[in-house]
Amino acid sequence: MPEKDLPHNHSKHESSKDDDFEVVIGLEVHAELATKTKLFSDSANHFGDEPNTNIDPVCLGLPGSLPVLNKRAVELSIRVGIALGSTISPCTFARKNYFYPDMPKNFQTSQYDQPLNVGGSLTLASGKKIGITRAHLEEDTGKITHIGGGGRIHDAKYCLIDYNRAGVPLLEIVSEPEISSGEEAREYVKELRAILVAVEASDGKMEEGSLRVDTNISVRKKGEVELGVRTEIKNVNSLRSLLRAVEFETKRHISAIQAGEELRQETRHFNEDTGETHPLRSKEDDMDYRYFPEPDLVPLDPDEKWVEEIREQMPALPTEKRVRLKEASGADDSVIALLVSRGVDDLVDATIQAGADAAQTIKLAEQNLSDGAGKLEADAFLKVVNMLQAGELSATQVKAVLTEVIENGVDPKQVAESMGFEAMDEGELEGLVEQVISQNPDEWERYKGGDQKLVGFFVGQMMKLTQGKADGKVVTAMLSKKAAN
Amino acid sequence: METALQIASAIKAGEASAVEVTQKHLALAKENEDLGVFLNLMEEDALATAKRIDETPDSDKQNLGPLAGVPVALKDNLCTEAVETTCASKILSGWRPPYDASVVKKLKQSDAVIIGKTNLDEFAMGSSTENSAFFPTRNPRNPEYVPGGSSGGSAAAVAAGFSPIALGSDTGGSIRQPAALCGVVGMKPTYGRVSRYGLIAFASSLDQIGPFTTDVSDAALMLQVIGGHDENDSTSIPDATPDYLESLKDQDISNLKVGVVRELSQGVSPDVSARLKEAADVLAAAGCGVEEVSVPATKYGLSAYYLIAPAEASSNLSRYDGVRYGLRETADNAEEMNIATRTKGFGDEVKRRIMLGTFALSSGYYDDYYVKAQRVRTLTINDFATAYEKFDVLLSPTSPFTAFKFGEKTADPLAMYLCDACTIPSSLAGHPAISVPFGVGDNDMPVGIQVLAPALGEMNIFRISSVLEREAPI
Numbered sequence: 038m039p040e041k042d043l044p045h046n047h048s049k050h051e052s053s054k055d056d057d058f059e060v061v062i063g064l065e066v067h068a069e070l071a072t073k074t075k076l077f078s079d080s081a082n083h084f085g086d087e088p089n090t091n092i093d094p095v096c097l098g099l100p101g102s103l104p105v106l107n108k109r110a111v112e113l114s115i116r117v118g119i120a121l122g123s124t125i126s127p128c129t130f131a132r133k134n135y136f137y138p139d140m141p142k143n144f145q146t147s148q149y150d151q152p153l154n155v156g157g158s159l160t161l162a163s164g165k166k167i168g169i170t171r172a173h174l175e176e177d178t179g180k181i182t183h184i185g186g187g188g189r190i191h192d193a194k195y196c197l198i199d200y201n202r203a204g205v206p207l208l209e210i211v212s213e214p215e216i217s218s219g220e221e222a223r224e225y226v227k228e229l230r231a232i233l234v235a236v237e238a239s240d241g242k243m244e245e246g247s248l249r250v251d252t253n254i255s256v257r258k259k260g261e262v263e264l265g266v267r268t269e270i271k272n273v274n275s276l277r278s279l280l281r282a283v284e285f286e287t288k289r290h291i292s293a294i295q296a297g298e299e300l301r302q303e304t305r306h307f308n309e310d311t312g313e314t315h316p317l318r319s320k321e322d323d324m325d326y327r328y329f330p331e332p333d334l335v336p337l338d339p340d341e342k343w344v345e346e347i348r349e350q351m352p353a354l355p356t357e358k359r360v361r362l363k364e365a366s367g368a369d370d371s372v373i374a375l376l377v378s379r380g381v382d383d384l385v386d387a388t389i390q391a392g393a394d395a396a397q398t399i400k401l402a403e404q405n406l407s408d409g410a411g412k413l414e415a416d417a418f419l420k421v422v423n424m425l426q427a428g429e430l431s432a433t434q435v436k437a438v439l440t441e442v443i444e445n446g447v448d449p450k451q452v453a454e455s456m457g458f459e460a461m462d463e464g465e466l467e468g469l470v471e472q473v474i475s476q477n478p479d480e481w482e483r484y485k486g487g488d489q490k491l492v493g494f495f496v497g498q499m500m501k502l503t504q505g506k507a508d509g510k511v512v513t514a515m516l517s518k519k520a521a522n
Numbered sequence: 523m524e525t526a527l528q529i530a531s532a533i534k535a536g537e538a539s540a541v542e543v544t545q546k547h548l549a550l551a552k553e554n555e556d557l558g559v560f561l562n563l564m565e566e567d568a569l570a571t572a573k574r575i576d577e578t579p580d581s582d583k584q585n586l587g588p589l590a591g592v593p594v595a596l597k598d599n600l601c602t603e604a605v606e607t608t609c610a611s612k613i614l615s616g617w618r619p620p621y622d623a624s625v626v627k628k629l630k631q632s633d634a635v636i637i638g639k640t641n642l643d644e645f646a647m648g649s650s651t652e653n654s655a656f657f658p659t660r661n662p663r664n665p666e667y668v669p670g671g672s673s674g675g676s677a678a679a680v681a682a683g684f685s686p687i688a689l690g691s692d693t694g695g696s697i698r699q700p701a702a703l704c705g706v707v708g709m710k711p712t713y714g715r716v717s718r719y720g721l722i723a724f725a726s727s728l729d730q731i732g733p734f735t736t737d738v739s740d741a742a743l744m745l746q747v748i749g750g751h752d753e754n755d756s757t758s759i760p761d762a763t764p765d766y767l768e769s770l771k772d773q774d775i776s777n778l779k780v781g782v783v784r785e786l787s788q789g790v791s792p793d794v795s796a797r798l799k800e801a802a803d804v805l806a807a808a809g810c811g812v813e814e815v816s817v818p819a820t821k822y823g824l825s826a827y828y829l830i831a832p833a834e835a836s837s838n839l840s841r842y843d844g845v846r847y848g849l850r851e852t853a854d855n856a857e858e859m860n861i862a863t864r865t866k867g868f869g870d871e872v873k874r875r876i877m878l879g880t881f882a883l884s885s886g887y888y889d890d891y892y893v894k895a896q897r898v899r900t901l902t903i904n905d906f907a908t909a910y911e912k913f914d915v916l917l918s919p920t921s922p923f924t925a926f927k928f929g930e931k932t933a934d935p936l937a938m939y940l941c942d943a944c945t946i947p948s949s950l951a952g953h954p955a956i957s958v959p960f961g962v963g964d965n966d967m968p969v970g971i972q973v974l975a976p977a978l979g980e981m982n983i984f985r986i987s988s989v990l991e992r993e994a995p996i
Contacts, residue, residue: 103754105755143841196856
């Protein structure tokens with residue numbers, strides 16, 4: 038179909054400016070819950086395994102199989118509900134019926150008119166509160182890969198289906214349409230992710246699909262009460278994409294309104310490469326899901342005592358964690374928020390409490406723990422920080438040691454030793470610096486003449502010579518001292 | 523014909539050989555292959571199991587399970603590990619489940635000998651076993667007549683003496699009605715009493731597994747074996763299964779009040795009506811208080827059932843799409859493949875019910891059909907509750923008429939649906955009910971009397987029906 042999507046392609050005779058419009062956004066965030074097993078069966082819930090290995094009769098929808106609700110998934114959902122101030126409610130499951138090859142039963146077991154968590158809100162850093170409509174449990178589908186054609190089902194030559202993901206528990210958190218910019222949408226997802234990670238409900242990894250965002254967006258003239266025509270954007274796989282998608286779509290809506298074109302209520306697909314959205318299906322194509330109560334499951338009425346127990350055992354929430362880490366470290370708010378969202382703040386806090394230098398600990402965590410702390414514990418982290426402080430390890434060596442400890446939980450001293458990382462004697466280092474200078478007289482002259490770019494060259498030569506054992510900073514200091522003489 | 527209790531007791535006492543018992547039953551089944559009872563006679567497996575039982579040292583035989591060496595036939599909608607399970611449908615032809623249904627596990631633990639998988643109406647949808655995709659089953663009493671359905675194969679297996687017990691499934695009468703038509707005992711337990719794990723779903727909120735037996739004691743024994751909580755079935759009842767056999771020792775039923783349900787006794791054929799009257803008289807003579815009672819909502823049972831059951835079926839049967847198992851027709855794309863597979867794989871009655879159910883759940887019709895039918899269901903439960911305030915059990919015919927001939931009702935689905943008018947109400951309520959043979963009708967085919975009770979009232983059902991069995995006209 039002809040595309041009239043380009044945001045700059047609007048009429049010159051516009052009667053209103055972009056500033057006259059406001060965007061209204063509501064988000065549906067699907068979070069994969071960090072349970073050991075699936076929502077209705079005991080296969081492992083684990084990302085990245087060999088395809089079709091985490092499967093069983095229930096999640097494959099084999100004839101005769103029946104679902105049994107995973108209690109842990111309910112518990113984690115209740116934690117999220119408590120964190121968002123939702124009312125934990127008696128609820129039921131329903132069947133959402135539609136045919137698709139990644140759906141083993143050709144219906145999805147989900148919550149429909151009676152969700153577990155009702156209402157609530159999420160407070161952004163700005164202090165603005167975004168209302169939460171509901172957060173309900175449902176099962177994930179399998180993962181389908183279309184081979185050949187355009188990578189879509191209709192013209193694909195064949196497709197491969199991995200059912201490892203089928204039946205993985207999802208919590209769908211639906212916000213009220215109260216978000217008013219792409220930046221705010223990003224803030225909302227960031228904070229929601231921090232909450233999910235803090236209460237250990239999800240690992241929140243957007244790149245692995247643990248967190249998926251559907252964006253509902255509409256535009257209206259400022260001051261109007263009625264909402265504009267709504268589109269839903271799918272395939273938004275990172276915070277950056279979320280921002281880009283919202284910005285593109287906002288402009289598209291405004292342009293259409295200004296040009297007097299009719300917007301269609303439809304689902305659109307975000308293209309990462311072009312930064313544009315394209316129609317996926319219109320409302321008229323919407324399937325009739327024929328929801329009805331799931332007869333294979335009984336209603337779920339969380340016992341008040343149980344909810345109280347969960348409430349009492351709730352881990353600290355991001356706001357509290359940020360305050361705690363701020364007090365412990367005095368670091369910048371943005372770095373603190375980052376560490377909290379990664380779920381490494383407790384470790385950093387404990388390491389500092391154990392006596393590590395706060396600034397150095399924060400810096401190491403920021404640079405090396407982007408994927409979580411793995412098997413790194415506070416006492417080991419303390420050793421690493423101290424070794425760095427004492428000059429026993431160079432910055433390059435610290436990275437290597439930490440990677441090893443994060444992965445295998447081994448003792449950092451032993452790792453450093455086995456990697457041959459030992460403190461280099463300053464005298465020895467000085468000798469080597471002189472050797473490098475004498476081997477590269479031209480470069481040395483240019484450096485002395487003020488060409489600072491050559492610092493990198495000399496440090497590089499030193500690293501080569503010492504196999505990374507030299508401390509770059511010390512070498513730099515020596516070079517400038519020698520040049521000044 | 524020996525009962526399960528007799529066979530198990532002889533084998534445990536070392537007086538009989540399981541292999542000989544199995545061979546005898548298998549031979550009978552093979553001689554009468556033209557009855558169309560088995561879709562798969564599991565000779566080798568059965569003899570291997572029997573041999574293992576015989577190899578138990580005599581000193582240990584008393585420790586064998588309650589069904590030691592007893593041949594059992596299974597309706598072919600119960601999953602059996604590595605053994606083809608078809609639901610009598612082309613769409614599942616060749617499918618071998620990787621697991622046993624919970625009831626099959628229990629049978630194996632009880633040292634039963636599974637001899638085969640029996641014929642049924644495709645996906646348990648029908649009342650004559652004429653809807654099997656493979657071949658019809660004939661009534662052993664007179665092969666010109668249907669055995670009823672949908673568990674016609676299991677009913678016929680017991681009636682023909684191929685096995686003293688068989689398992690079936692009952693959604694709206696699929697155990698009780700064929701039991702009545704074949705002249706055997708057929709029991710539908712309380713919903714949740716027996717785990718449904720491994721029973722291929724027709725209508726999940728109604729399906730229940732139950733036994734066919736030659737007498738009431740065996741039915742009690744079977745329910746003890748297959749009943750009980752199963753963590754794999756969320757709708758399974760946590761209560762322990764009582765000792766039903768023990769309760770049968772008390773033959774005095776004079777403390778029980780029996781209500782004959784007016785709505786379910788109207789419009790039935792005169793010969794069946796006459797047997798019902800005689801059954802009521804038998805119970806009155808045994809000292810029960812017997813009265814007529816009205817349970818008004820039972821009139822609407824059939825209508826509600828034919829919305830709820832197809833609605834659930836339309837969803838349950840969605841999984842047969844050619845993607846993962848069973849039949850797959852080739853086509854240009856996934857959607858066409860789904861359509862071609864389902865068009866070829868399902869029979870007419872299954873398609874009819876999928877369409878009915880899809881319609882009943884559709885946006886704009888859901889409230890008028892599905893929701894309203896669920897209200898009738900609630901009303902049925904309430905009306906039964908009122909009746910059970912006064913009565914311990916209720917009585918009705920199992921089927922409005924005795925067995926009919928092949929093709930007699932196939933042209934008119936509504937006439938076929940009427941077969942289940944008396945059995946559906948207790949299914950909607952989730953209540954237990956039994957069909958006990960009680961004389962014959964004008965065509966010399968058996969009549970079944972239905973005994974109903976409130977949820978978990980199986981004990982009283984067994985006590986009443988064992989008296990009916992004892993006093994039944996020959």
